[in-house]
Amino acid sequence: xxxxxxxxxxxxxxxxxxxxxxxxxxxxxxxxxxxxxxxxxxxxxxxxxxxxxxxxxxxxxxxxxxxxxxxxxxxxxxxxxxxxxxxxxxxxxxxxxxxxxxxxxxxxxxxxxxxxxxxxxxxxxxxxxxxxxxxxxxxxxxxxxxxxxxxxxxxxxxxxxxxxxxxxxxxxxxxxxxxxxxxxxxxxxxxxxxxxxxxxxxxxxxxxxxxxxxxxxxxxxxxxxxxxxxxxxxxxxxxxxxxxxxxxxxxxxxxxxxxxxxxx
Amino acid sequence: xxxxxxxxxxxxxxxxxxxxxxxxxxxxxxxxxxxxxxxxxxxxxxxxxxxxxxxxxxxxxxxxxxxxxxxxxxxxxxxxxxxxxxxxxxxxxxxxxxxxxxxxxxxxxxxxxxxxxxxxxxxxxxxxxxxxxxxxxxxxxxxxxxxxxxxxxxxxxxxxxxxxxxxxxxxxxxxxxxxxxxxxxxxxxxxxxxxxxxxx
Numbered sequence: 001x002x003x004x005x006x007x008x009x010x011x012x013x014x015x016x017x018x019x020x021x022x023x024x025x026x027x028x029x030x031x032x033x034x035x036x037x038x039x040x041x042x043x044x045x046x047x048x049x050x051x052x053x054x055x056x057x058x059x060x061x062x063x064x065x066x067x068x069x070x071x072x073x074x075x076x077x078x079x080x081x082x083x084x085x086x087x088x089x090x091x092x093x094x095x096x097x098x099x100x101x102x103x104x105x106x107x108x109x110x111x112x113x114x115x116x117x118x119x120x121x122x123x124x125x126x127x128x129x130x131x132x133x134x135x136x137x138x139x140x141x142x143x144x145x146x147x148x149x150x151x152x153x154x155x156x157x158x159x160x161x162x163x164x165x166x167x168x169x170x171x172x173x174x175x176x177x178x179x180x181x182x183x184x185x186x187x188x189x190x191x192x193x194x195x196x197x198x199x200x201x202x203x204x205x206x207x208x209x210x211x212x213x214x215x216x217x218x219x220x221x222x223x224x225x226x227x228x229x230x231x232x233x234x235x236x237x238x239x240x241x242x243x244x245x246x247x248x249x250x251x252x253x254x255x256x257x258x259x260x261x262x263x264x
Numbered sequence: 265x266x267x268x269x270x271x272x273x274x275x276x277x278x279x280x281x282x283x284x285x286x287x288x289x290x291x292x293x294x295x296x297x298x299x300x301x302x303x304x305x306x307x308x309x310x311x312x313x314x315x316x317x318x319x320x321x322x323x324x325x326x327x328x329x330x331x332x333x334x335x336x337x338x339x340x341x342x343x344x345x346x347x348x349x350x351x352x353x354x355x356x357x358x359x360x361x362x363x364x365x366x367x368x369x370x371x372x373x374x375x376x377x378x379x380x381x382x383x384x385x386x387x388x389x390x391x392x393x394x395x396x397x398x399x400x401x402x403x404x405x406x407x408x409x410x411x412x413x414x415x416x417x418x419x420x421x422x423x424x425x426x427x428x429x430x431x432x433x434x435x436x437x438x439x440x441x442x443x444x445x446x447x448x449x450x451x452x453x454x455x456x457x458x459x460x461x462x463x464x
Contacts (some may be wrong), residue, residue: 050427052392054399074400076426078433221447223426228447 001256002249003110003118004176005137009157011124013150014143014181016043017215018241019121021234022141023048024224025242027079031116031251034072037085038106038133039123040092043219045084048075050222053086061109062132063088063095068109076223081115093127103168106132107258116251126160134164136258139176139249143209144196146180146189154199175203176249179241183208205248207241210234393422401430408460416460420453428452435459 006019016039023033037044042053060066061083073082096102110118120133134140140161144150158175165173178200183189196204209215212234218225225235333340397407397419408416420428428449432438437459443451 046392048426049400050393050424051395054395071399074430074434076401076430218426221425223424223429227426227429 001113001115001118001254002139002252003120003137003256003258004245004249005120005122005133005140006143007122007130007134007140007157008142008144008154009124009126009130009160010150010153013145014209015039015124016047016121017219018141018143018179018181018209018238019044019119020047020219021215021224021226021238022242022245023080023117023119024077024226025238026117026119026246027077028226028239029242029246030079031246032079032081033117033119034081034083034113034115035075035119035121036083036106036110036133036136037121038089038129039085039121040087040090040129041123042085042087042089044121045082045086047219047222047224048077048080048082049073049084050076051084054084055086055088057084057086057089058106059086059088059092062105062129063092068113077227080224085121089123089129092129093125096128102128103131103135103164107136110136110256111258112255114255118256126157131160131164134161134173135168135170137173138252138258139174141176141245142178143181144178145182146184146192146196146208147182148188148192151192151195175200176245177203177205179205179207179209181209182211184211205241205244207237207244209237209241212237393427394419401434402427404431404435404456404460405463408463413457413461417453417457420456423449425449425452428456431456 004022006015006022008015019035023035026033035044035048037058042057045054045057046052056064056066056071058068058071061068061071068083071083073084075082096105099105106120118136120137122130122133142154142157144154161173161175164170178196180193180196193208210233212225212232214229214232215225215234218228218234221228225232225238229235230239333343393402402419402423404416404420407419411419423431425447429444429452432444432452432455437455438444443455
């Protein structure tokens with residue numbers, strides 16, 4: 001079991017699209033995947049099940065006392081399961097603020113789950129929910145759109161990861177890679193790619209996800225791009241990304257145990 | 265602040281303007297001038313209550329309209345089309361309370377003949393599938409037992425391609441996978457309904 005957190009504090013960079021389609025790609029490589037929708041917007045939940053803000057959800061696990069296995073859903077994708085999110089998660093940051101060990105609640109809830117991969121889709125912020133996802137993850141995958149604005153704030157995300165690593169003793173939490181999304185053959189995209197190549201030398205993934213309308217349509221039809229339009233440019237890119245991620249971050253054969261994996 | 269500005273900002277409200285003197289020139293119609301927005305569902309003013317136009321004013325207005333029609337052929341065509349329409353024909357743009365709603369008119373269906381059809385975007389409120397479907401992939405056989413065939417049909421109408429494909433996959437309703445591969449929600453619904461109807 002390997003947990004990958006899809007994170008970027010900037011919104012609209014393709015976090016949910018990457019979470020959903022990477023999960024579907026890994027599933028097509030015979031991996032059993034659990035997607036955890038940590039975002040109160042619950043877009044991954046909608047994209048994988050067609051449901052909007054279902055209850056009970058992850059909120060009842062993090063803020064309430066519900067066991068995580070009671071909210072694991074089968075999704076529209078074969079071999080992909082989901083812990084749904086709902087709108088109440090948007091208040092969870094405040095509700096969890098005063099609780100001791102608040103950053104560890106998701107890691108504890110996931111303990112013992114037996115999948116090959118857990119994909120954690122996070123909100124566009126660096127609050128308690130994202131901290132929970134980072135604490136529960138073995139690796140971080142950062143989607144970044146190839147635009148000028150996307151370079152702003154990247155340092156903040158890295159600093160947060162560094163801080164968490166120190167505070168929570170997550171010495172093995174690493175950035176698995178940075179994946180470029182919304183790729184277009186434009187000068188701006190090319191220049192941004194060049195900057196990222198220098199900044200993330202060796203960690204910038206080869207796969208570049210193109211801007212592709214089919215990705216949006218697939219969300220609307222409540223399925224992954226690999227079910228909706230596997231031959232589209234977006235479909236081919238996400239299949240390539242799944243292969244690259246599987247090679248880069250192999251699935252750990254043991255059930256999920258964040259404490260064990262960090263050597264505690 | 266200059267004296268002029270101060271006097272403009274601090275002076276008492278100006279006295280009511282005198283009506284402009286009658287002019288012999290036709291009034292200029294400015295289509296770009298901001299218009300007061302129409303209030304929805306406000307009944308159109310009854311023509312009976314409108315004050316009658318003096319013959320001179322009516323002639324002046326018609327001359328202005330004629331001048332504008334000569335200047336703007338597109339406007340002339342629209343006016344000609346409106347005049348050619350039957351007086352019995354209902355005004356579909358009326359905002360009167362008894363006018364049909366956009367749903368009744370089918371406004372959310374873009375007219376394929378319109379050159380603007382391809383650009384029309386009608387946002388829809390996404391409410392998601394009904395909670396009565398329960399978590400995970402819906403079970404059409406259980407839904408049929410609970411809701412009957414009409415209820416199942418209505419429930420399937422709410423579902424999008426992904427959920428329909430998942431139902432077909434989970435219940436082995438398309439062994440060859442031919443229907444599942446096509447992005448055809450209607451056909452998937454047919455397959456599910458047929459399987460439920462023939463189930464023992």
